[in-house]
Amino acid sequence: MKSLWNDEEARSYNDDLGMRVYTSRLLGRDPNLVLHGGGNTSVKIKQKNIFYQEQELLFVKGSGWDLEFIDREGFSPCRLDHLVKLSKLEKLSDPQMVNELRSNMMNANAPTPSVEAILHAILPYKYVDHTHANAIVTITNTQNGKDKILEIFGDRVVIIDYIMPGFDLAKQCAMQFSREVNENTEGMILLNHGIFSFANNAKESYENMISLVNEAEEYLKNNNAWDWFSTENQAQTAEINCEAVVSLRRKLSNAVGHPLIVTKDETEKAKQFLLKDNLSEICRQGPATPDHVIRTKQLPLYGLDIEEYQENYKQYFQTNAALASEKKNMLDTAPRVVIDKTLGVFAAGKSVKDAKIIHDIYSHTMDVISRAEKLGGYKALSSKHIFDMEYWDLEQAKLNKSAAAPEFSGEIALVTGANSGIGNATVKKLLSMGAAVVGLDINAEIESNFPNNSAFVGIQCDVSDELAIIDSIKKTVAQFGGLDIVVLNAGLFPGGEFIKDLNLETWRHVMSVNLDANVNLMKTIYPLLSQSPTFGRVVIIGSKNVAAPGPGAAAYSASKAALTQLARISALEWSESGIRVNIINPDAVFDTGIWSDEVLTSRAKHYGLTVNQYKTKNLLRTEITSIDVAELISNVCGKSFSKTTGAQIPIDGGNDRVI
Numbered sequence: 001m002k003s004l005w006n007d008e009e010a011r012s013y014n015d016d017l018g019m020r021v022y023t024s025r026l027l028g029r030d031p032n033l034v035l036h037g038g039g040n041t042s043v044k045i046k047q048k049n050i051f052y053q054e055q056e057l058l059f060v061k062g063s064g065w066d067l068e069f070i071d072r073e074g075f076s077p078c079r080l081d082h083l084v085k086l087s088k089l090e091k092l093s094d095p096q097m098v099n100e101l102r103s104n105m106m107n108a109n110a111p112t113p114s115v116e117a118i119l120h121a122i123l124p125y126k127y128v129d130h131t132h133a134n135a136i137v138t139i140t141n142t143q144n145g146k147d148k149i150l151e152i153f154g155d156r157v158v159i160i161d162y163i164m165p166g167f168d169l170a171k172q173c174a175m176q177f178s179r180e181v182n183e184n185t186e187g188m189i190l191l192n193h194g195i196f197s198f199a200n201n202a203k204e205s206y207e208n209m210i211s212l213v214n215e216a217e218e219y220l221k222n223n224n225a226w227d228w229f230s231t232e233n234q235a236q237t238a239e240i241n242c243e244a245v246v247s248l249r250r251k252l253s254n255a256v257g258h259p260l261i262v263t264k265d266e267t268e269k270a271k272q273f274l275l276k277d278n279l280s281e282i283c284r285q286g287p288a289t290p291d292h293v294i295r296t297k298q299l300p301l302y303g304l305d306i307e308e309y310q311e312n313y314k315q316y317f318q319t320n321a322a323l324a325s326e327k328k329n330m331l332d333t334a335p336r337v338v339i340d341k342t343l344g345v346f347a348a349g350k351s352v353k354d355a356k357i358i359h360d361i362y363s364h365t366m367d368v369i370s371r372a373e374k375l376g377g378y379k380a381l382s383s384k385h386i387f388d389m390e391y392w393d394l395e396q397a398k399l400n401k402s403a404a405a406p407e408f409s410g411e412i413a414l415v416t417g418a419n420s421g422i423g424n425a426t427v428k429k430l431l432s433m434g435a436a437v438v439g440l441d442i443n444a445e446i447e448s449n450f451p452n453n454s455a456f457v458g459i460q461c462d463v464s465d466e467l468a469i470i471d472s473i474k475k476t477v478a479q480f481g482g483l484d485i486v487v488l489n490a491g492l493f494p495g496g497e498f499i500k501d502l503n504l505e506t507w508r509h510v511m512s513v514n515l516d517a518n519v520n521l522m523k524t525i526y527p528l529l530s531q532s533p534t535f536g537r538v539v540i541i542g543s544k545n546v547a548a549p550g551p552g553a554a555a556y557s558a559s560k561a562a563l564t565q566l567a568r569i570s571a572l573e574w575s576e577s578g579i580r581v582n583i584i585n586p587d588a589v590f591d592t593g594i595w596s597d598e599v600l601t602s603r604a605k606h607y608g609l610t611v612n613q614y615k616t617k618n619l620l621r622t623e624i625t626s627i628d629v630a631e632l633i634s635n636v637c638g639k640s641f642s643k644t645t646g647a648q649i650p651i652d653g654g655n656d657r658v659i
Contacts, residue, residue: 001135001214003207004029010203016045017059017072019202020127024061026206028068033131033213035364036357037066038291039194042120042128043202044080049106056080058121062111076113077106083121087174092167094394115394118170123177123188125198127205132194135216137288138225138368140191142375149189152219155180157195157212158188162381164290164388165193187212192381193289225374228367235271240264242477244304244343246531249481251306252348253533255334259410260533261355261436262338262481265345265363273366274341278373283339286380288368290389292361295354298386300337300362309335320387328391337362350410352436352455352480406434407638411534412480414525416463417490419443421592422541425630426487431455433634435485438476442490463490463517473524483528485637488518489541491560493595496552496602507555514559515566522570526579535578537637540567541629544587544650548657552606564648571646580645582636587652589624590615618653 004026013022020043027033027041042060049055057077061067065074082104086092092100094115101113114120120128139148149159158180163169169190177188186208188196197212199205220226249262276282284299298316301309310333321328336358338346347362349355372378380386413430417423418439427450430437436455439446446458457479461468476483491514494506518540529536546564549557564583571581590600604614615623632651635641650658 001030001032001210001217003210005203005206016043016126016202017075019043020059020075021070021072023127023129023202023206024067024070027129027131027209028066028070031360031364032134033209034067035132035360036295037064039067039129039131040114040116040120041067041130042075042114042117044126045077047077047106057106058083058117060113060117060120063114064111074111076101076110076117078113078117078121079104079106080121083118086167087118087122087170089167094166094392097167098394115166116170118167119173122170122174123196123198125205126200127202128196128198129205129209130194130196131209131213132289132291133209133213133216134288134364134368135213135220136189136195137192138220138371139216139375140189140193141288141368141379142372143377143379145379146191148219148375149191152215153187153189153212154184155182156184156186158185160188160190162190162192162290162385164385164392166392166394192385193291220371220375223375225371228370228374229269229272231268234268235275237266237271238342238344240474240478241343242474243527245346245477246482246528248304248306248338248343248346249348250531250533252334252338253410255306255310256332256348256350258350258405258533259484260334260348260350260481261352261410261412262346262348263352263355263359264478264481265347265359266478267363269363269366270345273370274339274345276370279339279341282369282373282378285369285378286383286386288365288380290381290386292365293386293390295358295361296336296365298383298390299335300339301335302339304338304340304343306335309333316383316387320384321391323384324388324391331390346481348481350405351434356454406432408485409434411435411484412476412482413437413485413487413637414440414476414483415487415489416440416521418458419446419449422586422589422626422629422633423487423489424449425626426489426633427456429627429630429634430485430637433638436480438472438479440472440490463521464512466520469517469521469524473528477528482531483525484532484534484536486521486525486529486536486538487541487633487637488521488538488563490517491541493553493556493599496599496606497554498552499554502554510555511559511562514556515562518563519566522566526574526577529574529579530577532579535580536574538567538570538579538581539633539636540564540581540583542567542583542585542648544585544652544655544658546585546648547650548655550606568646575645580641582641582645583648584629584632584636585648585650585652585658586624586629587650587655588615588618589626589629591626616653618655619659620653622653624651624653 013019024041040061046056058080059075059077062076197209253260313333317330347355347359369378413435418427419441427437427439439458440461442462444460449458450456459472461472492510542564543560545557546561567583604611
């Protein structure tokens with residue numbers, strides 16, 4: 001654990017709140033301290049109100065903000081004196097606490113203050129930092145964890161037994177801290193939860209955190225409990241079992257009630273975690289810290305028996321709900337983490353972002369469990385503590401406040417010819433509607449498209465290469481867990497050539513890409529689409545030439561006509577599995593890869609038109625763009641066409657010969 005403080009960086013933050021932003025970001029950069037919205041920080045600042053009266057405010061991290069990216073507006077300014085008074089109350093319910101926090105902010109537009117705001121308020125320091133440091137959580141999740149903390153830190157930290165975050169925790173800390181604080185105090189440790197550091201300047205508070213956590217890490221190292229897997233002796237990698245994974249995804253999705261992204265952890269860490277002799281025991285004790293239960297459930301599914309897991313979850317709910325002071329409504333019973341010695345370690349989420357969060361949390365959980373085992377044995381909190389957090393109204397509200405999910409949220413799409421034109425526009429449209437998308441293209445640029453979007457994976461692939469297609473499908477399953485939507489768009493449009501002059505090599509090449517490749521791809525994707533929790537959909541990009549071919553385009557027209565027949569037959573054959581197959585016939589879409597300037601000029605000349613006239617030679621005198629086609633594709637894959645299969649839908653501005 002090393003300090004990331006940089007004097008040059010720090011100089012650009014020239015006031016108290018700015019320094020709070022800077023050191024919060026430093027904490028957020030290290031996933032061994034906080035993960036995905038975890039942790040919280042604060043600073044106490046004196047400001048004048050509208051009446052020019054000086055008052056002391058607590059600027060505390062707002063709910064929904066991530067420390068790594070937090071800015072000034074991510075901190076909620078609360079009246080400090082009011083928060084301190086709240087800490088002296090005997091009781092305060094969660095809804096009352098939130099109301100008091102919100103109604104005592106100095107900025108009505110600020111986010112809801114952290115539920116630990118009162119705790120920050122009662123600590124007598126200007127800056128307060130709180131993280132869920134892996135090393136601290138590891139040590140406290142062992143037999144006699146409290147004794148180990150005393151061994152490391154002595155009286156330099158105040159130790160608080162586990163209490164759920166909120167008013168009761170603040171009350172306990174206020175009482176215990178005031179009694180135990182001394183001249184040596186550097187921090188406060190909440191068992192099974194995390195660590196606080198504090199000081200009257202930002203740098204000292206931040207570096208106290210780094211120093212304390214570093215001592216915990218050194219303790220683990222000195223007790224041979226740090227390095228638990230080897231990067232040198234790598235575990236054997238089994239080839240992904242696509243059939244088993246897509247079946248798992250379907251069952252998980254059905255259990256939760258909507259499609260899920262299921263991503264496989266293919267790191268060396270995960271592979272060696274699976275080799276542990278006592279894996280079944282250690283992975284079924286509970287999360288590293290109760291906060292994680294909101295994302296991961298109390299336990300992962302060990303093995304593949306989802307029905308048994310659901311029954312066990314119902315028993316867990318019934319047992320603990322009976323002890324609750326108010327009525328609880330059971331959440332879905334589906335696991336979010338799956339651990340199977342043969343299949344691997346998987347995270348399941350309603351979106352790629354959600355699955356990534358769960359993946360990251362469990363990746364760190366593997367570290368915590370494995371190091372705790374080397375330190376004498378992993379020991380998680382009781383089911384009751386975990387249940388109280390999972391069904392805590394304030395935590396549930398964080399997950400439920402988001403807007404309605406996009407139409408294709410949790411679904412997985414594959415688009416061929418995805419680097420440009422119709423394919424690229426389709427990828428953008430499907431991503432905007434919540435889908436995870438795999439784009440295939442022969443152009444290597446596909447791999448760098450959408451670089452900041454984790455919901456997209458680009459794979460360089462020649463669709464006419466059977467082995468490359470199989471490999472791409474395996475990557476799709478490992479990355480996202482299955483397949484729901486397929487858009488067969490890749491194709492060739494050679495320059496105009498009459499049959500008497502036809503080059504048979506050109507003919508064969510066009511057929512191999514426009515027809516044969518799609519036959520192979522459809523054969524390969526069927527097992528995945530048949531397991532789709534939302535029923536598979538295939539959209540095939542045909543052509544106006546199927547209904548109204550023109551001279552000089554024999555290879556292209558014949559290949560698209562054969563592809564259309566293939567689509568019609570698959571609609572007949574695949575309907576038993578609920579798979580819909582529809583054909584879209586575009587015409588004159590000129591912002592695509594197959595329309596080079598040379599081809600466009602040649603075709604316009606053939607009809608005796610200028611290029612601009614050729615672009616709008618339809619009944620509506622309108623130009624058709626790739627975006628127009630992508631919009632239609634998304635609709636055909638969506639609810640609007642949920643009862644349509646085997647259709648041939650034109651998007652051509654009206655063609656008199658087709659009509």
